[in-house]
Amino acid sequence: xxxxETKTLPKSxxxxxxxxxxxxxxxxxxxxxxxxxxxxxxxEGIKETLDFKIPCSDSSNTCTFRIADFGCxxxxxxxLAMEKIMEAVEQKYHAQLQNSPPLEFQVxxxxxxxxxxxxxFKTLPSYQKYFxxxxxxxxxxxxxxxxxxxLAYSSYSLHWLSKVPQEVVDTKxxxxxxxxxxxxxxxxxxxxxxxxQFKTDMDNFLNARAQEIIGGGLMVIIIxxxxxxxxxxQTVVGIFNDFFGSCLLDMAKSxxxxxxxxxxxNLPVYLSSAKELEEIIKxxxxxxxERLTRLDHPMMKMKVEFHISLFRALYQGLLGAHFGRDDVDxxxxxxxxxxxxxxxxxxxAGKHQHVEHFVLLKRIIN
Numbered sequence: 001x002x003x004x005e006t007k008t009l010p011k012s013x014x015x016x017x018x019x020x021x022x023x024x025x026x027x028x029x030x031x032x033x034x035x036x037x038x039x040x041x042x043x044e045g046i047k048e049t050l051d052f053k054i055p056c057s058d059s060s061n062t063c064t065f066r067i068a069d070f071g072c073x074x075x076x077x078x079x080l081a082m083e084k085i086m087e088a089v090e091q092k093y094h095a096q097l098q099n100s101p102p103l104e105f106q107v108x109x110x111x112x113x114x115x116x117x118x119x120x121f122k123t124l125p126s127y128q129k130y131f132x133x134x135x136x137x138x139x140x141x142x143x144x145x146x147x148x149x150x151l152a153y154s155s156y157s158l159h160w161l162s163k164v165p166q167e168v169v170d171t172k173x174x175x176x177x178x179x180x181x182x183x184x185x186x187x188x189x190x191x192x193x194x195x196x197q198f199k200t201d202m203d204n205f206l207n208a209r210a211q212e213i214i215g216g217g218l219m220v221i222i223i224x225x226x227x228x229x230x231x232x233x234q235t236v237v238g239i240f241n242d243f244f245g246s247c248l249l250d251m252a253k254s255x256x257x258x259x260x261x262x263x264x265x266n267l268p269v270y271l272s273s274a275k276e277l278e279e280i281i282k283x284x285x286x287x288x289x290e291r292l293t294r295l296d297h298p299m300m301k302m303k304v305e306f307h308i309s310l311f312r313a314l315y316q317g318l319l320g321a322h323f324g325r326d327d328v329d330x331x332x333x334x335x336x337x338x339x340x341x342x343x344x345x346x347x348x349a350g351k352h353q354h355v356e357h358f359v360l361l362k363r364i365i366n
Contacts, residue, residue, distance in 0.1 A: 013317035015073045017116025019123065025075025027313035031156050032077050034222060037295055038358050039084050042220060045360040046088040049290050050151075051216055052096045063101050065089060065150050067130075068108040068212075070139040070205075071157025074120045079128070081153060082107050085220070086130065089151070105130035108149075110139055114317065138162065140204045144212040152209050155222040161268040162201050165193035169264045181245035182267045184238060185231030198270040202280045210286035215365035219287065225357045227294070228273045236350030241267065243346050244311070247335050256334075257327050265322055267315075274357055281361065291360035296353065304343060308336045 015024035052063075067085060072078040086105050093103050109120060113136040124132060135143050139154070140162045167175035168190055175189035183194035209219060232238035252259040272280075278292055312332055320328045339346065 013321050014112050014114040014116065016313045016316050017074055018119055019075070022309065022312055022316070023075070023119075024073050024313040025119070025123070027309045028073070028075055028077055030310065032080065034295065034356055035077060035081055035084070035155070038222060041291065041293060041358050041360075042084060043088045045220070045291055046085070046151075046218065047092050047095075049360065049362055050089065050092050050218055052093055052100075063093070063103045064106055065093075065103060066106045066108070066148060067151045067153065068110055068135070068144065068149050070110045070143075070152060070154040070209075071160075072109040072111050072115070072120065074116045075123070077155070078109060078120075079123075079125055081155060082130070083125075083128075085151065085153060106133070107131070108133050108135045108144070110135040110137065110143060112136065112138060140201055140208070142208045142211060146211050147214045149209075149213045150217045152213055152217075152219040154220070156224060158202065158205065158221060159224045159269055159271055161194075161197050161270055162204075163197070164266045164268045165197045167193040168266050177266055178263065179245075179249070180242070181248065181265055182232060182238065182241045183270055184233035184242065186233050194270045195272075195276070198272060198276075199280055202277075203284055206281065206284045206286055210284075210363060213363045215363055217363045218290075219359075219361040219363070221357070221359040221361070222295075223277070223357050223359070224271050225277065225355050226271045226273050227352060227355055228275050230273075230352050232271055232354075234350065235352045235354045236347060237271075237354045239350045240307075240311075240346060243339070243342070244335060247338050248331070250338075251331065251334055256330060257323055261323055268318070271354055272357075277357055277359070281359070286364060287361035288364055289359070290362050291358060293358040295356040295358055304336060304340045307339065308332060311335070 016022050017024070019025045067082060069078050069082060090103060093100060107130045109132065115136065117134045117136065121132070121134065137143050139157070165175070167173040168177040170176055175193040177187065177190045180187070180190070183191055185191050213219060226232060226235065233242065248257065248262045248265065251257045252262040274292060274294060278289065281287060281289055316328060319331060323331065
């Protein structure tokens with residue numbers, strides 16, 4: 001990332017590491033619940049679309065099946081996902097091939113360089129039946145040699161943009177997002193800028209994976225999104241983000257944090273509709289859509305502390321890099337106080353919930 005872009009998004013930030021009470025590992029139960037929901041979809045998809053007629057054996061007469069998790073973060077979720085995928089692959093392997101050579105798995109865990117890989121590998125299950133390796137770097141570019149992966153997986157990662165669109169922090173641009181910290185969908189020029197950045201990022205991701213995945217290989221994507229025709233501002237998550245933005249503005253007016261920094265702060269997040277996502281994949285041309293399914297997993301009302309812990313696990317690194325570490329505690333203390341005072345109004349205002357898109361792709365054989 002160029003130096004001129006660092007004011008809108010740090011070069012590398014990640015979920016809160018470690019395994020303490022504020023860590024992503026301890027505050028990602030919502031994401032883990034989605035894994036349980038999609039397990040059956042993954043099993044069926046792998047069973048019906050994975051084809052072992054495409055060779056994976058080498059000179060040692062051993063079949064090595066390579067899987068990569070793009071955006072693994074830390075904690076147990078990635079291990080659970082890899083375990084479920086391997087179970088499905090193994091079942092399909094032995095069902096399709098009689099007298100098959102031994103099957104071995106190699107799993108690559110990828111995330112940005114700031115990710116806490118140390119904790120990730122310290123918590124690697126002792127019973128794992130695969131060879132594990134970490135691969136640091138952005139998944140919006142190439143990370144592996146050509147045709148080395150059989151299955152790629154990415155969960156809750158691709159709605160994070162590679163950067164905030166420059167137009168939304170440009171005071172001279174019609175897309176300047178003054179007074180807002182997100183793509184709410186109500187300002188057309190802002191939405192257009194975010195959508196264009198999402199398309200660019202998705203194209204880069206798909207092009208890179210197309211080089212790395214063998215012909216006929218699979219890719220599983222779980223991505224946060226919106227129902228067709230619904231704006232971010234109409235969802236509970238969008239309303240919460242707007243509420244957080246209002247807290248930042250209050251703190252700036254009180255002189256607690258910099259008003260200039262609030263004006264240039266935008267969440268590098270874009271939730272797409274299924275229609276928009278499908279169009280991007282089809283226009284890219286490297287993958288066939290085997291499944292594109294909407295998942296409804298509403299964000300339930302929990303204790304204020306739960307929502308603050310989840311939000312902090314996601315955004316502490318981003319906020320620290322933008323506002324400075326000294327202000328992070330102040331920001332979350334104020335957010336917790338205001339959310340406790342306005343809890344019902346925030347969570348009752350949303351008429352809609354965001355959704356998750358489950359996508360199963362197959363690499364087109366050239």
